[in-house]
Amino acid sequence: MVDPVRSEFILGGQRSGKSRRAETLARQWLDKSPEHRAVMVATGQAWDDEMRERIASHQADRAVRVPGMVTVEETLALADALKQDSDPNTLIVVDCLTLWLTNLMMPADPAQAFPEAAVTAAGEDLCTVIAAAPGPLVLVGNEIGLGVIPMGREVRAFVDALGRLNQRVATACDRVTLMAAGLPLTLKDRT
Template sequence: MTMSCSTDKALVLGGARSGKSRFAEQLARQRSQQHDAKCHYVATAVPFDQEMAERIHHHQTQRGQGWCEHEAPLYLAERLSQFGADDVVLVDCLTVWLNNWLLEFGEHASNEKLEQKVAQLASVVKESPAQIILVSNEVGLGVVPLGQISRLFVDNAGRMNQSLAQVCDNVTLIAAGLPLVLKSSGHQ
């Protein structure tokens, strides 16, 4: 018998190679087992070069078997709206998704266009009956980038993380493989 999951939403933040994906995968597996729910992995990355293909392969190997895999390099909100109460969904990663939109918009990229995509995503996450675990890079801890497109990305990534943190029940920052709970509903 399948039980409905609670609708907890989680945001897992961290720098590159901080352990955020591993933490999020463990959380998804745990929730899936607790609620006898399907475990879904939604990938946002596109293997545009050999190094990215190797990163994707590393994550696939690290995850292991038992995941229903989906791709959503751009239309993430639409993909997430398809999941139900018996699903645990891990999205890795939001900053790659945001960068995909930045590239898609090209020279027409703007704060307004990116904020619209983030608002649509936040609304779907908030209303979804599924348990959703979002992974995102915390990119705003370094120096302010010199280039306009880089600043547009960093600024919007920061705003995106804030928007999604507002609709998530749990927010965890991963540094050096260690979790720091920033927001908690009382259970992960």
């Protein structure tokens, strides 16, 4: 496993090993110095029983794999959460950008959906924070643009927005890793 860098974007499909890689990087960071901290910024929301169970399972597993990692839940104001917790001795893991974008574009109450311009601005703010962060960042997101074109207008808009967000975040990060079957493929490494 490679050491954490200033910023890494980890992409992949479901169950590709994205979160496990992020947790491994956080564990390595914590093991390097007693002064190091690790913070998980969780963006998922528990809309139903299955999601509540999934979140609880992730929390329990993470507590075993990365003891000492603090979890902060932030579903909308991601850039602000990163600014608040970023510090040279703190590695922040964001899991995940896809759920964050879902929260902006497809909330439980459609009347609360962010307009396209606000979604774009939120992505730009996030990239500005990534570039200026004083401590290491590990961002996790889904690569969903490899399949067929979605049938519904709203889903196509989401896939397009996620593709644009992924491209902007990849540009802002020093390292970009694609995960497949638990194996990392480095797409970009400016270290």
